[in-house]
Amino acid sequence: MTMKFGPIDRLLGRRRSGHGAAPVAAFDDYEARAPRPQNGIDAIDGWNSAFPPEFGVIAGDRVNFWDDRIVWAAERFGDLGGRRVLELGPLEGAHTYMLDRCGAEVTAVEANKRAFLKCLVTKEIVGLPRAHFLLGDGVLFLEEDTRRWDLVVACGVLYHMIDPLRFLSAVAARTDVLYLWTSYFDLSSVEPGSAMEKGFAEMREDRPFHGETLTLYRRSYLGADRNPEFCGGIFDEPRWMTRESILAALRLLGFTSIEIAHEAMPNPNEPCFSIFARR
Ligand SMILES: C[S@@+](CC[C@H](N)C(=O)[O-])C[C@H]1O[C@@H](n2cnc3c(N)ncnc32)[C@H](O)[C@@H]1O
Numbered sequence: 404m405t406m407k408f409g410p411i412d413r414l415l416g417r418r419r420s421g422h423g424a425a426p427v428a429a430f431d432d433y434e435a436r437a438p439r440p441q442n443g444i445d446a447i448d449g450w451n452s453a454f455p456p457e458f459g460v461i462a463g464d465r466v467n468f469w470d471d472r473i474v475w476a477a478e479r480f481g482d483l484g485g486r487r488v489l490e491l492g493p494l495e496g497a498h499t500y501m502l503d504r505c506g507a508e509v510t511a512v513e514a515n516k517r518a519f520l521k522c523l524v525t526k527e528i529v530g531l532p533r534a535h536f537l538l539g540d541g542v543l544f545l546e547e548d549t550r551r552w553d554l555v556v557a558c559g560v561l562y563h564m565i566d567p568l569r570f571l572s573a574v575a576a577r578t579d580v581l582y583l584w585t586s587y588f589d590l591s592s593v594e595p596g597s598a599m600e601k602g603f604a605e606m607r608e609d610r611p612f613h614g615e616t617l618t619l620y621r622r623s624y625l626g627a628d629r630n631p632e633f634c635g636g637i638f639d640e641p642r643w644m645t646r647e648s649i650l651a652a653l654r655l656l657g658f659t660s661i662e663i664a665h666e667a668m669p670n671p672n673e674p675c676f677s678i679f680a681r682r
Contacts, residue, residue, distance in 0.1 A: 443524040447517060449631030452495040458528050463632075468497045472558060472677050475664055476582035479679040483507040486553040489577070491541040492560040494518050494634050496525035499534050502556065509534040510552075512541040514637050540637060542566075545573035552578045561585040562643050563636030567619065568612055568652060575656035579682040584665065586675040588620040588643040593672060608642065613655040617648040646674070653680050 429435035434442050441460045444450060450462035455469070477483055484506035493499045493511035495518060502509045511534060513519045519538040526534060537544065541560070555578040557570075562585050564570040574581055593600045606621040619642040624635050635641070644652070653661060658680035665677040 440528045443527060447521050447524065449517070449633075450495060450521065451632055451634065452497040452525070454525075454528070460528060462495070466494065466497050468500055470498060470501065472584050472665055473498050473501045473556070473582075475677060476554075476556065476679055477502070477505050479582070479662060480554055480580065483554070487550075488554045488556060489545075489552040490556045490558075491574075492557065492563070492634075493522050493536065494559075496522040496529075496531065496534075496536070498556065498558060499531060499536075500525070500529050503531045503534050507533075507554075510537065511535070512537045512539060512544045514538070514540050515634065517631065518634065542570050542573050545570075545577050548577075550577065554578065554580045554582065556582045558582065558584040559634075561649070562587070562622075563641050565636065565638045565641055567642055567644050568610060568617065571652050571656060575653075575658070581653075581658065581678070581680045583649075583678045583680065584675065585649065585678075586643065586673050587646045587649055588618075589646065589668075589672050589674050612652060615651060615655060617651060618645050619643065619648065620645075646676070649678070653678070657682050 434446065436442060440458065444460050444462045452462055452466040452468060453464050454460050454462055480486075483502065486507050488502050488507040488509045490499055490502065490509055490511040493513050496511070499509050499511050499522065509531075511522065513522055513536060516538065519536060522536040525531070526536065542564070555574050557574065561567050561570060561583060590600065590603060593603065603620065608619045608621060609616050610619055621640050622643055624633075624639055627633055628635060628639070650661065660681040662679040663676055666674065667676070668674045
């Protein structure tokens with residue numbers, strides 16, 4: 404009897420195994436379709452980035468490949484042509500693409516294994532010949548690798564650190580110019596004396612830093628790391644800094660020029676902003 408080969412077989416990735424034989428299922432770790440850029444996207448779950456239409460792939464829809472925040476940072480910096488940029492937490496390489504197209508030579512350190520592999524897929528799809536992706540902890544990279552950087556880009560990274568002051572100190576030791584976008588902790592809309600305020604008070608940590616005391620709040624991902632789209636930190640219980648503590652830390656680390664933009668409050672008690680800091 405001849406088996407019929409139809410759309411359901413194609414949907415399940417089955418195809419004739421040559422010479423008109425019966426349809427067979429491909430092994431899970433193999434791609435049975437003809438090679439296409441989309442196959443690389445489909446090989447890894449949980450994409451966040453929307454690729455520009457010219458690349459002809461469908462991935463995520465949350466991160467923009469032409470992000471206003473990076474445009475702003477690049478404008479503040481000036482000509483990025485040939486400048487050495489360290490990007491921390493590239494996620495899927497969308498901002499790496501922007502920095503590359505501005506002419507920068509980017510080294511990007513990503514700690515999430517799945518995100519790192521996505522960056523390599525992105526690199527292959529969009530072409531990033533001058534960019535290099537490294538898998539590992541950006542803090543340890545900054546502490547071990549003695550190169551200096553014309554610009555460090557840390558977009559969406561500070562509030563994922565269990566020790567954000569160690570992170571900022573490590574960045575400050577390797578650059579005079581920093582672009583930071585971060586969420587920060589804000590209690591101003593919490594009712595004084597409320598249960599919520601008492602709960603937050605238990606998470607508060609006051610830390611001595613270069614002769615001053617800075618305030619951090621312990622948070623938890625509450626299991627969000629189990630989601631394939633998770634793009635947080637390496638460890639649970641990151642510490643969120645207050646706005647005043649972030650600005651004070653940068654001042655204490657020697658950044659004398661601070662520009663601020665993109666002030667927003669996407670969630671209650673969790674405002675965010677961009678900082679472009681120079682020595
Ligand atoms: C919220 S995402 C931001 C991604 C991207 N920069 C953006 O703004 O769209 C945080 C990224 O930093 C990465 N990350 C977190 N902790 C890191 C660390 N210690 N070293 C390097 N990357 C880290 C995460 O895996 C994730 O890719």
